[in-house]
Amino acid sequence: MPKKKGKGSKLARMSDEERARYLQHRAELELESKRRKQQLIAAFTKNKLKREEAFSRLNTAKINEQWRFILRRIKCKELHENVEYLWKNFDRMIKTKDLIIRHLYNELETTDTDHRRLQEAHIQIIDRIIGIYKQKCMHLHKSFTYERNHIGTDEVNELNKVRRDLEQLCDQLQNIIFGQDKEIGSKLTQTKIQNAINIYSIVYLKEDSLSHLMQYASNEVEELWRQLNETITEYENNTGDKKKQYEYLKEQDDAHHASVAQYPKLQIQLQDTIKSLKQDTYALSQKREHSITEYKDQIVQMKKRTESLRQEFSMIQMLDATQLKKLTIISTSVLKELKRISEKSSVLISLLRMCSSLEPFSLTVQKYTLHDTGSRRAFSSSISEPFVKLDNFWKQFNYIKADNIFMKKECDKLSFENKQLRNTLRTYLLTVSRTPTARPLTSISV
Numbered sequence: 001m002p003k004k005k006g007k008g009s010k011l012a013r014m015s016d017e018e019r020a021r022y023l024q025h026r027a028e029l030e031l032e033s034k035r036r037k038q039q040l041i042a043a044f045t046k047n048k049l050k051r052e053e054a055f056s057r058l059n060t061a062k063i064n065e066q067w068r069f070i071l072r073r074i075k076c077k078e079l080h081e082n083v084e085y086l087w088k089n090f091d092r093m094i095k096t097k098d099l100i101i102r103h104l105y106n107e108l109e110t111t112d113t114d115h116r117r118l119q120e121a122h123i124q125i126i127d128r129i130i131g132i133y134k135q136k137c138m139h140l141h142k143s144f145t146y147e148r149n150h151i152g153t154d155e156v157n158e159l160n161k162v163r164r165d166l167e168q169l170c171d172q173l174q175n176i177i178f179g180q181d182k183e184i185g186s187k188l189t190q191t192k193i194q195n196a197i198n199i200y201s202i203v204y205l206k207e208d209s210l211s212h213l214m215q216y217a218s219n220e221v222e223e224l225w226r227q228l229n230e231t232i233t234e235y236e237n238n239t240g241d242k243k244k245q246y247e248y249l250k251e252q253d254d255a256h257h258a259s260v261a262q263y264p265k266l267q268i269q270l271q272d273t274i275k276s277l278k279q280d281t282y283a284l285s286q287k288r289e290h291s292i293t294e295y296k297d298q299i300v301q302m303k304k305r306t307e308s309l310r311q312e313f314s315m316i317q318m319l320d321a322t323q324l325k326k327l328t329i330i331s332t333s334v335l336k337e338l339k340r341i342s343e344k345s346s347v348l349i350s351l352l353r354m355c356s357s358l359e360p361f362s363l364t365v366q367k368y369t370l371h372d373t374g375s376r377r378a379f380s381s382s383i384s385e386p387f388v389k390l391d392n393f394w395k396q397f398n399y400i401k402a403d404n405i406f407m408k409k410e411c412d413k414l415s416f417e418n419k420q421l422r423n424t425l426r427t428y429l430l431t432v433s434r435t436p437t438a439r440p441l442t443s444i445s446v
Helices: 007-013 016-175 181-358 373-381 385-434
Strands: none
Touching: 016 181
């Protein structure tokens, strides 16, 4: 087989234009490969960003749903506490209002009975006072008439007695008139004078005592009448305000009776509202019991789920422990393998150095120049030193692999061109051999 010609000899055989076109073609191929690599990296990063955004949206939706569930649970708890407090407070308020209504009704009854008793007592006291004063006036009038009649009867009796005595004396004198005419005459004159004086004195005393008695009785009656008028005026003055108050209290009593007559309607309305509220509370209690049962079922389910999760977690822990043991075993084997690979890599590095020292300058590996040098430097700065060396190794490996692929393509292309040249030479030689010309001295071996 003929030996392959070198790259330098090929470039040397080309003209300047062909060499420029060839180098431009190679540069375009390199740029195309770089562009494809950048497109692949951009598509990979774009897909990764889309996946991360989708996962982030899903996680935010889950977090929001869990947060809403927690808020709903807190709100339900607050509403339950508020409803329970309102229910207890409502029962307490109804009981207190019933007690207040009963207390006010009892107070109204007691005040009504007290008012009636006081009114009856006041009327009885007034009637008693009027009766006492009336009896007193009648007693005074009777005593006055009795004394007046007594004085008149006493004087009349005394006069009658004196007349009887005089008649008896006259009879006695008439009996002894004959014996004692002179003595009787003198005595008669004396007795007449004495009788006249006595009669005059008795009449004068009677009139004087009657005048004194009439004056005393009239003074007493006037004084009593004045006291009676004063007591009546004082009673009217004292009882005027009480009468007004009594009339006002009577009007208030009538108004209270009218309001009390309206209380049954209010009581019926309040009873209806109480019934409706009791029905509402019963419905709310049923709803609350239903929700409590649902929450209890949910709690039981959550407990079961937590138990299952605990079991799964324990199983996962056991699996993790077993996997950790396996990983420790595998890590020891991997460390041994890495030591073996490091030994091989040291041998390869030594061979690479030897080969690179023996290779010509034209076949040395040319590194790619990336456009994003800043990100490359930041990425390389974040990598530790041993990984930097490994990264350099893989870079060099990739560059060599890419160069090998390019050289294979170039070899295939050159072999194809060689075949075409052979075919053209064959056709040319066949045409030349068919022509009737003399053979040349030299022959070309194909």
